Amino acid sequence: MSAGEQRGRKPRADVQRNRTALLETAQRHFLQHGVDTSLEAVAKEAGVGPGTLYRHFPTREALLAAVLHTRSEELVARQAGIDRLADPAQALEQWLRAMEEYFSAFSGLPDPLMAAARAQEPDNPLTIPCHTLITATDQYVQAAQLTGHVRDSVRGNDLFLAACSVAWIKGTGTDEESLDRLRTLIASGYRRQDTQA
Amino acid sequence: MSAGEQRGRKPRADVQRNRTALLETAQRHFLQHGVDTSLEAVAKEAGVGPGTLYRHFPTREALLAAVLHTRSEELVARQAGIDRLADPAQALEQWLRAMEEYFSAFSGLPDPLMAAARAQEPDNPLTIPCHTLITATDQYVQAAQLTGHVRDSVRGNDLFLAACSVAWIKGTGTDEESLDRLRTLIASGYRRQDTQA
């Protein structure tokens, strides 16, 4: 429509078809078996050969990033709701929760995510989303610091790491109660003198 | 000496020899390549066949637990020094640091460790050490609570998880500065109203 971008030839139909089939199947497998699931199995169930899978997504990270793209949109949607909150402290809290759920979408996801977060070269397709999230977190932190609810020493990156940690622990199968206690501990860490214990 | 335990035959010499050779080689490989290192490579470098390795250590966890046994002794040694500290808060802090270093001895170690910690059946050889550590942590926590330095809501298990998290993050290659900021965040979380920010 806006930017007519069809130079030369019209793209083949099977390309898009295979791509979406792969993405759907991959998401199912990631959900059921974690990020280390067999890519061969994904290809087979999607009804394509291994070669096709690797042509579309050269690495496991590329496939993961593509699948995660869908989830990112949900996160952005939640972000809109969070931004409407009046209390910045509450906004930060909900944002951390949203990130945590995003991180623990698939078991084993935090590992490649952290690998991408520390990477310098942008060859890892997960790197950009990570930096976006850190920046976003920092915004919420700064807003909450202005109202005095959060210690000044806290940075967005710190809470990004914390959320990632909790997601990782969640992925190891820890019970929900221990998890919630850990969240509380972290909250006590970034909130300004909250004597709730 | 004390309990003369040599029923029937004297144990063969090569058994002990191979065992120690395997342990030494395994520790080197774990250090260099993390817990997911190739066991075949370990066996080859130790000068034994794969069969011998698996007879001595039926699973990767068993080998890991055996290698970790050496490190456990270092931890116990540090514990003696920590117990001599007058300030329980300081003791707790140092204990957490010691645990964290123990957990991050090999890259990737926190994962099997957490898997063992949540396991019910004691068929996992890492399970017992884990429960020991949680109990020990709880002791330090309670001592520090008596002097009022630590929030009453905190449990040993919470800080065990926290230490494990930090160790995991360390293993992902995060820089030392971010790591230290995270430690501070957690410390602010368990300490009683420490307004250091």
Add this chain to the structure above:
DNA sequence: AATGCGTACGGAGGCAGCATCCGTTTTGAT
């Protein structure tokens, strides 16, 4: 020294997953 027995060895082999390469098929354009 020589023999015998039980234990431990170790490598061959079957399996699964990764990643690639290339002959073949599909698809859109003419």
Add this chain to the structure above:
DNA sequence: ATCAAAACGGATGCTGCCTCCGTACGCATT
């Protein structure tokens, strides 16, 4: 209907896991 580009997909080679079993070793006995 024909063509050429583009995409397909499976055969292939590789690495690592783990097991099984014929063989060799080491300790005890004579």
